[in-house]
Amino acid sequence: MKTQVLERLNDAHGPIEVIEQDGEVALQFGNHTSQSAWRPKQPEQLCFAYYRAMMIPLALHPHPARIGLLGFGGGVLAKFLLEHTESSIHAVDLRPALGPIAARHFGLDLDHPRLDLRFADVSSPDWEPPAPLDVVLIDLFDQDGMIRLPNETVARLAETVAPGGIICLNLWRNHMPAVVEAHRQLSAHFHPDALVAHVPDKLNTVMTYRREAWRPEDLENGLRRLTKESAPLRRAQAQAWQWLQPLRAQRR
DSSP states (O other), rough: OEEEEEEEEEEEEEEEEEEEEETTTEESSSSSSSEEEOOOOTTOOSSSHHHHHHHHHHHHHSOOOEEEEETTTSSSSHHHHHHHOOOEEEEESSSTTTTHHHHSSSOTTTTOTTTEEOOTTTTSSTTTSOOEEEEEEOOOTTTEOOOOOHHHHHHHHHEEEEEEEEEEEEEEEEEEHHHHHHHHHHTTTTTTTTTTEEOTTSSEEEEEEEEOOOHHHHHHHHHHHHHHHHHHHHHHHHHHTTTTTOOOOOOO
């Protein structure tokens, strides 16, 4: 089916395109890599498999009241979380043009009372993350690939994570130096044995950290919480749960 361009513009950071193909609306930054996507006729389904993997932390935390999103894209994750959780969503992105695009093409209500959307450079030494956060989801990419955060930004984020909180990030395995660097940075503030979910047939790996070591009972409790979630969230988490790698033996 022919690709239809729904909107094309340039902001201070480069091109932004919204396209539609085979019933899927996608956001791109001037190349063929989709930064966000959804199917308007199937709004309760998360298109990207890695989106589903990033729902795992919501089952691992007993009550994620405040969720931070670093990397807003088309607002697909923000919309899904607002509709299928009771959490407040605190999203940050560099590009203000993405807010109206999320409303026009991805169905996000920018005036939702539980949405706090801000535009800022998270790499800036002046940036202050919203605090405290129970779960932080990091999905930072541009037209060139993964965005590497300064050590100072990671340290500020770590301070933002509430006691018992979780930080999770989406990585591309074809950028191994960036993957190694991200793990080094987070391991300086959280337990180094992250939960790892490899998305099948894709290069995405989703890694989930907290200050304490992960234990088998954490996964058992997470599985029990799945039964209490809304059906769309439960389906996403249940599929992604199968991608989790076995826990490493705890270090002595």
